[in-house]
Amino acid sequence: MLSADQLEGFRAKLTAARATIADQLTHVVDDVSFGRDTEDTEEETDEVEEISNRLGMKVALQDQLSRVSAALDKIGAGTYGACERCVSPIDIEVLDVDPESTLCRNCKRGTRDASK
Numbered sequence: 001m002l003s004a005d006q007l008e009g010f011r012a013k014l015t016a017a018r019a020t021i022a023d024q025l026t027h028v029v030d031d032v033s034f035g036r037d038t039e040d041t042e043e044e045t046d047e048v049e050e051i052s053n054r055l056g057m058k059v060a061l062q063d064q065l066s067r068v069s070a071a072l073d074k075i076g077a078g079t080y081g082a083c084e085r086c087v088s089p090i091d092i093e094v095l096d097v098d099p100e101s102t103l104c105r106n107c108k109r110g111t112r113d114a115s116k
């Protein structure tokens, strides 16, 4: 089990991560300017590419944001650090690398093998 200090550490880390992601999301959305007048077709192609890149980035950020929020919810609910599949505690080393981790090392490995 995680100590109260460790939990607080992860809470701080996740809260900071959530603020960073939310900020990045705002910029990704703001910077996309649809229907900008341009005579240059090459530039238009670049713009379309740019927009699709940004949309991909936006989806990735939203996904990350929901994972971070789910982890914070779990801290609040007192279930943080438990594997969602086998309910055994997730190693602190795993959480250090990926604080929004929902699976223990064994289950993660199992998922990877199954998807092969």
Ligand SMILES: [Zn+2]
Binding pocket: 083, 084, 085, 086, 087, 088, 103, 104, 105, 106, 107, 108
């Ligand atoms: Zn597990």
